[in-house]
Amino acid sequence: MSFDHRKYSPFVTVDKPDRKWPSRRIEQAPLWAAVDLRDGNQALIKPMSVAQKKRFFKLLVEVGFKEIEVGFPSGSQIDFDFCRALIEEDLVPDDVHIQVLTQSRHELIERTFEAVRGARNAIVHIYNATSPTFRDQVFNVDKEGCKAIAVQAATWVRDMAAQQPExxxxxxxxxxxxxxxETDFAVEVIDAVNEVWRPDQGQRVIINLPATVEVSTPNVFADQVEIVHENIRYREHVLISVHTHNDRGCGVAAAELSMMAGADRVEGTLLGNGERTGNMDLVTCGMNLYAQGIDPLIDFSRMKEIVQVVEEITDIPTHPRHPYAGDLVFTAFSGSHQDAIRKCLGLYKPGDIWRVAYLPIDPADLNRRYEEVVRINSQSGKGGVTHVLERDYGISLPRWLQQEMAKLVQTDAEEDGGEIDSRRVHQRFNSDYLEVPNGWTLRSYDLHRGEEGVQAQISIGDQRSPVTVLSGRGEGAVGALVESLNRRHGWQLQVEAFDEYSLGDNTEANAMACVRVQVGGHTQSAVALAADTTAAALQAILSAAGRMAEAQARKSA
Structure with a gap:
């Protein structure tokens, strides 16, 4: 097996020092032409049936495409039948142009016109290969012979169209x-075709510039497009279109730079399905405009439906990280990403300019749920855990507890080797922090404030244990409880961290308290929900103390 780069030669760049496109910006959407039903279809292992083509065509129309290449009717009976069905069943709206492709041969062009007879608006698309490889090795013609093929085909198209004036x-x-x-030769052929079609006399003409195989970096293709834009005759009367492929992974970039270089129209397929590595992806290119505040003129809010239809008909799954359309494209597992997203979403208000870290667009614009944005695995940190608890359960934690709980969840994720859903995060929160140890439930409390501080009587217990009354004195209720616990258990318990929150009106709980206590070098944290802040604080201390007591009992057993 050989792997020898020396058999290849670099593509010759275009000498154009006066290029203008690098300083231009795209300010409006191009005219889109969807070629899924032809170019996309011929790339499938199992080409579409007429019924599948009808379903796909219906979707393309509904989301807003006005020019749709429907097939190669001279080369396929299914494509021919589909064209006839569109016309005879009146499935094409008045403002939609159907496009049909044909090689530059008389009988094939004739068959093509037969296929679209009676259409309101139709685009007849002819082509012939013009590159040296095809001229020399495939067709064995010189430049004049190549140009003559194009001119003859253009003449046939003009004359056959005149026979169907409706x-x-x-x-x-x-x-x-x-x-x-060679770009100068391409200009020469285009001018020869336009001399037949005479767009200056009212004929609508599209000059399509295909990167049939992507052979260079996108900037070189943009230079080629700009040369055509600046040099062809009748430029103001024709539409320049581009049709890029993705052999080098740059199909979208080449199309975008081409728009800057003068292209008015872009051909592509939804999700980039096409021969070899695929066609230019209309979803990515259109949504790139949308993310810059430009109306793409296509309704991509139906992204879920678009993906579903394309996958079902083509039998090609969409990559989960496919731009804008993949299942995981808005999902962050990284802890630092999650923390930034959570903070930005917390500040965003409807009507604001969208400025959210790591999210180039608002997922809601594509009918994606915010629940999909932050998901937890072993790469996640406190930001993700915090976001999930806030988003799904309305639970906000102090920073120290965010860090502590994130380590627990990360350990679970590392052990499982996969994703931890929000339900499991909540279960871990309940079991490790919220659940009250046996015998440590706050039953009642009585506080009296005097000159020496707060005197407290606190009753604890549950159905499985007798009620115990704790008495203590301190600067506040928490201090009084800590003093009584230390005296009862011989501890030197200290509160290392304490945060309490008012939760607003709620029939179950109006307050939450989070504490971390330390005894003899060992720490224990707990959270409590209660009807008021005092009860929540006392229960949080009791829960932490109860867990500490259980740990000591296990150690001594």
Missing amino acids: THWSFEYSPETFSAT
Whole structure:
């Protein structure tokens, strides 16, 4: 097996020192053309049936596409039948153009016009390969012969369209393999085609520039597009379109730079399905505009439906990290990411400019739930645990307890090797902090404040243990309880951390207290919910003390 890079040569860059596109910005959406039903379809192991094509076409129309390539009717009976069904069943809205592709041969062009007879708006798209590889090795023609093929096909298209005047025709020409063609020669062929079609006399013409195979970096392709934009005749009367592929993983970038270089129209497929590594992804390109405050003119709020239909028809699963569309694309497992997201979402108010760390767009715009954003595994930290408890259970923890609990949850995740859902995080919170040890439930308390501080009588116990009354004195209720526990158990218990919160009106609990106590170098934390802040504070101390007592009992057993 050989792996020898020396058999390849670098692509020759374009000499264009006066390039203008790098300083331009995209300020509006292009005219989109969806080619899922043709280019996407021919890449499938099992091509679409007529019924599947109808379902896909319906989705494309509903989300807003106005130009849709529906097939290659001269090369496939299914594509021909689908074209006829669209027209005869009146499935094409008045403002939608159906597009059909054909090679530059007379009988195939004739068959294509037959397929779209009676259409209100139709785009006939012809092509021939223009690059040196195809001229020399595939078709064995020189430049003049290559140009003659294009001119003859354009003439046939013009003449056949004139025989069906009831249809509003658009003509589209692609110098196939444009990205690998000498750009000056591509301009020469395009001008020859336009001399036949005469867009300056009212004929709608689309000049499509395909990166049939992506052979260079996107900036080089943008240079090529800009040269065509600046040099073809009748430029003000034609639409320049691009059709990029993803062989180098840059299909979207090439399309975006092409828009900066003068392209008016972009062809692609939903989720990038296409031959080899795929076509330019309309979802990513459109949503990139949306994330910059530009209306993409396509309704991507239906993202879940788009993904579902594409997956079911193509039988190609969507990568979970696919931009904007993947199941995990808005999900953060990293602790630092989660903490930043939680803080930003806490500050965001509807109507604000979206500025949330790690989330380029608001998931809600695509009907995604915020519950999907922060999920917990072994990479998560306090931010994720905190966010999950706040989001799903309305529980806010002090920073010291966030850190402590995050370590417990991380240990669980490392042991399991997978994700910990919010229900399990809540269960861990309950079992490790909220549950009251046997015999340590606060039954009642009586406080009297005098000159020497607070005198407290606190009754504890439950159905499984007798009631115990603790008496103590301190600066406050918590100090009085700590003094009584130390005297009763011979401890030197100290409160290391204490936070309490008012939870507002709630029939079950109005207050929460979080404490961490220390006895003899050992620490124990607890949380309590109660009707008032005093009861919550006392119960939190009791729960921590009870856990400490249980730990000592286990140690001495």
